[in-house]
Amino acid sequence: MTNNYTYDDVSEIFKTNGYVNVTFTKKDGTERNMVATINYIPEDSLPSSTHSTKDPSKPFTTYKCFDVEKGEWRSFSLSSIISISPITVQEYVVGKTIEKMYFKGIPEYDDIPYANIQFNDGARIQFEATYGSYSGFSKDEYPAYINCKILPKAED
Structure with a gap:
């Protein structure tokens, strides 16, 4: 399945919302639903550095976020997104x-x-x-x- 989500699109959704519900296709072909954030990271899970080693001339193809249910960092391919939307605690x-x-x-x-x-x-x-x-x-x-x-x- 192809979609038109860019890194900037996904980043904006995450930056402007506390929690985001993302459904995507994993590399093994299974579908996964994840409730994630980039805003509410437990202190003991904060990254030690925000410095990226990625070549800035190449486009981002994955997005890294904090899976709040697993309590761990996860990433997903932008092209694998099935749906993405804000979700409130309620x-x-x-x-x-x-x-x-x-x-x-x-x-x-x-x-x-x-x-x-x-x-x-x-x-x-x-x-x-x-x-x-x-x-x-x-x-x-x-x-x-x-x-x-x-x-x-x-x-x-």
Whole structure:
């Protein structure tokens, strides 16, 4: 299957969206669906260098991104893309059943800023609340923002 996606097209989709759902044909001919990002990379998975050894005069034919379900870097051939579209965290969890949920606090504070949710298919998401300032009384604090991100799938 041929498509007209250029590296710049794919790069723009990834840069302007938190998560992207990509369906492509693998080298072995099987179809693969991947939820990926270039925006929400765990600290321990950040590349050690952004320097490329690729010859800039040759066009890019593959795209490298972070597979959020596997928790690893992956790449795919631009010519193998079947479909590519943004996906929200809400769309990612629709139809899934919550299997377990746990809260995580920071030892030196009385706040519990993290809520991790695991679903029946191993999918996981995390809610994180951050606070603007500390008054000394938790009842006086309000979150400055609440972030939600997709975590790698749980191991079976």
